[in-house]
Amino acid sequence: MGLDNSRGRPDADRPAEDSALAAIRDGLQRLRFGSIAVTIHEGRVVQLDITEKRRFGH
Incomplete structure (x- = not known):
């Protein structure tokens, strides 16, 4: 198992990173108003x- 030198982590972590980035990208594309919080450990x-924030007219 090699290391991804840019982060110093095993290459085996890459699919999880790719999945997380894809979920963030998907959230950004679908969200019109609101916020996205990413928790890192x-x-x-x-x-x-x-x-998601939804506002309704009077």
Whole structure:
């Protein structure tokens, strides 16, 4: 198992990173108003919270 020198982590972590980045990208594309919070533990994405705001006219 080699190391990804840009982060110093095993290459085996790459699929999880790719999955997290894809989820973030998808959230950004779908979200019109709101926020995205990414939780990191020990340099790894472990949670993604997407909050959508919906406003209704009077």
